[in-house]
Amino acid sequence: MKDGPDIARIGALIGDPARANILSALMNGKALTATELAAEAGITGQTASSHLKKMIEGGLLSQNKQGRHRYFTLAGPEVGATLEALMGLAARKGHLRTRTGPKDPALRNARVCYDHLAGDIAVRIFDNLSARGFLEASSDKGGLRLSPSGSDFVSSLGIDLAALHASRRPMCRACLDWSERRNHLAGGLGAAMLTWFEKQGWVMREPDSRVVHISARGRSELFGLFPAAWPQK
Amino acid sequence: MKDGPDIARIGALIGDPARANILSALMNGKALTATELAAEAGITGQTASSHLKKMIEGGLLSQNKQGRHRYFTLAGPEVGATLEALMGLAARKGHLRTRTGPKDPALRNARVCYDHLAGDIAVRIFDNLSARGFLEASSDKGGLRLSPSGSDFVSSLGIDLAALHASRRPMCRACLDWSERRNHLAGGLGAAMLTWFEKQGWVMREPDSRVVHISARGRSELFGLFPAAWPQK
DNA sequence: CAGATGCTTCGATGGAGATCGAACCATGAA
DNA sequence: TTCATGGTTCGATCTCCATCGAAGCATCTG
Numbered sequence: 202m203k204d205g206p207d208i209a210r211i212g213a214l215i216g217d218p219a220r221a222n223i224l225s226a227l228m229n230g231k232a233l234t235a236t237e238l239a240a241e242a243g244i245t246g247q248t249a250s251s252h253l254k255k256m257i258e259g260g261l262l263s264q265n266k267q268g269r270h271r272y273f274t275l276a277g278p279e280v281g282a283t284l285e286a287l288m289g290l291a292a293r294k295g296h297l298r299t300r301t302g303p304k305d306p307a308l309r310n311a312r313v314c315y316d317h318l319a320g321d322i323a324v325r326i327f328d329n330l331s332a333r334g335f336l337e338a339s340s341d342k343g344g345l346r347l348s349p350s351g352s353d354f355v356s357s358l359g360i361d362l363a364a365l366h367a368s369r370r371p372m373c374r375a376c377l378d379w380s381e382r383r384n385h386l387a388g389g390l391g392a393a394m395l396t397w398f399e400k401q402g403w404v405m406r407e408p409d410s411r412v413v414h415i416s417a418r419g420r421s422e423l424f425g426l427f428p429a430a431w432p433q434k
Numbered sequence: 435m436k437d438g439p440d441i442a443r444i445g446a447l448i449g450d451p452a453r454a455n456i457l458s459a460l461m462n463g464k465a466l467t468a469t470e471l472a473a474e475a476g477i478t479g480q481t482a483s484s485h486l487k488k489m490i491e492g493g494l495l496s497q498n499k500q501g502r503h504r505y506f507t508l509a510g511p512e513v514g515a516t517l518e519a520l521m522g523l524a525a526r527k528g529h530l531r532t533r534t535g536p537k538d539p540a541l542r543n544a545r546v547c548y549d550h551l552a553g554d555i556a557v558r559i560f561d562n563l564s565a566r567g568f569l570e571a572s573s574d575k576g577g578l579r580l581s582p583s584g585s586d587f588v589s590s591l592g593i594d595l596a597a598l599h600a601s602r603r604p605m606c607r608a609c610l611d612w613s614e615r616r617n618h619l620a621g622g623l624g625a626a627m628l629t630w631f632e633k634q635g636w637v638m639r640e641p642d643s644r645v646v647h648i649s650a651r652g653r654s655e656l657f658g659l660f661p662a663a664w665p666q667k
Numbered sequence: 668c669a670g671a672t673g674c675t676t677c678g679a680t681g682g683a684g685a686t687c688g689a690a691c692c693a694t695g696a697a
Numbered sequence: 698t699t700c701a702t703g704g705t706t707c708g709a710t711c712t713c714c715a716t717c718g719a720a721g722c723a724t725c726t727g
Contacts, residue, residue, distance in 0.1 A: 206521045206522075206524035206525040206612060207454075207524050208448060208454045208457065208458065208517060208520050208521055208524055209448065209449055209450060209451045209453075209454035209455075210524060211449075211520055211523050211524050212445055212446070212447070212448030212449035212450075212454060212520065213445070213446075213449030213450070214445070214449070215441060215442065215445030215448075215449070216442055216444075216445035216446030216447070216448070216449035217442060217445075217446070218442045220442075221440075221441045221442035221445060222442075224441065225441065260523065260526065261523070279519075279522060279523060279526070280523065282519065283516070283519040283520060283522070283523055284441060286512075286515065286516040286519050287441050287444055287445065287516060288439045288441055289439075289512060289516070290444050290493065290494070290512060290513065290516055291439035291440050291441055291443060291444050292439040293493065293512075330571075331571040331572055331577075334570075336570075336571035337570050337571055338563075338564040338569035338570055338571060338578055338608075339564055344564075344577075344578075344608040344617040345571055345577075375571075375577035375608065379439060384577040
């Protein structure tokens with residue numbers, strides 16, 4: 202029973218509603234200040250401060266002091282992935298009676314998962330990439346790598362593959378999507394694709410949520426790039 | 435902030451030490467009775483009963499009534515995978531000061547992860563399978579599938595691939611190993627390989643823990659099957 | 668400098684829930 | 698049937714911790 206790492210510690214951290222709200226708010230990958238997070242969680246600054254301290258100590262968050270502000274982010278991609286997995290459990294079991302909020306359909310369609318794209322559209326893109334043989338299994342930490350043809354494809358988009366290779370971070374990684382219950386692409390390449398989509402003006406992130414909107418042009422461009430798996434409008 | 439599924443609910447479930455111990459005890463995939471679990475967690479039967487009820491309600495456990503006994507298991511592979519992910523966070527951050535117990539080296543070497551093999555050895559096997567091109571990316575739920583050559587290899591072992599295909603469960607799946615921080619093979623095939631190794635007498639499971647021992651013959655046979663990635667004795 | 672804003676620490680309060688004893692139900696054995 | 702064992706329900710207790718008010722420190726602005 203005493204085997205393995207202490208799961209209860211982090212479980213308890215995530216288990217408080219205020220802290221869970223803070224974590225969810227950070228799932229869009231942006232850095233937020235302590236007061237913003239307090240407002241997000243519906244608590245006062247004092248309590249937020251205590252929560253944030255605990256989560257830093259527990260390794261869930263990182264902080265970045267800038268002037269008199271203190272910015273908080275998730276401590277890393279693994280944290281985001283684990284939270285997404287927990288959401289998967291929460292969505293499926295037990296709390297199926299979660300009444301779906303107004304934003305819910307938009308979230309299911311496209312959202313940010315820490316630093317990459319998730320939701321229906323992200324799953325379709327992953328499907329398309331794998332169906333075309335651009336991804337293959339690997340012994341890397343991510344478990345996936347780009348095939349030669351996949352490398353060509355990504356380079357042809359104008360994404361700087363060399364920079365991605367230089368980074369220590371695993372480039373390709375499968376991340377389980379809580380709404381679709383299938384995989385989407387995470388890792389350095391997943392993050393790079395999201396920023397690239399943004400730069401093209403194909404997708405826009407809603408300021409203070411995980412929701413991602415797709416422009417009309419983005420829709421047609423993405424359809425062109427990933428044809429087979431795209432919804433017929 | 436109110437977006438998405440309710441993470442705090444399950445977080446709180448996992449966050450109690452007694453419940454965390456119960457979940458860890460079930461990570462070996464076996465079904466245990468309520469009293470066994472109570473002993474495992476160091477609590478009385480009454481409290482265990484209340485905990486078990488909550489976890490069933492929360493979708494983390496399944497129960498199976500047999501005679502006057504009630505057997506409990508993890509509700510499914512996703513639950514095991516999520517717990518393993520949480521262990522990854524716990525092992526890395528914050529609680530690095532977890533003094534490693536006596537069983538710890540054995541656990542890191544080989545253990546059961548719900549229904550498949552994990553630990554150093556499992557990672558090496560996964561490495562070997564992927565290096566030989568037996569696994570490729572797929573749009574399946576698991577994110578992986580067997581390549582043709584991989585199918586031949588598995589069939590040559592005597593594993594019934596048809597039965598695995600017939601099952602609704604995804605056959606191949608990458609599961610992140612908390613001790614190695616790399617992937618090992620889960621899914622139906624991962625489970626089938628573990629039972630097959632057991633049947634051959636190559637590995638045996640310690641009765642009431644996740645620890646898996648490798649017999650001398652198993653070591654040499656496994657070395658023969660997965661040569662490149664194996665430790666040189 | 669003074670004033671304002673962001674954030675933390677301290678202390679007190681209150682509520683949720685983990686725990687166990689005791690009684691109770693269900694199943695199997697004699 | 699009677700007894701024993703596995704499991705649950707109920708009620709009372711008690712500990713932990715989330716919360717906020719007040720005060721304090723740090724940083725920026727004027």
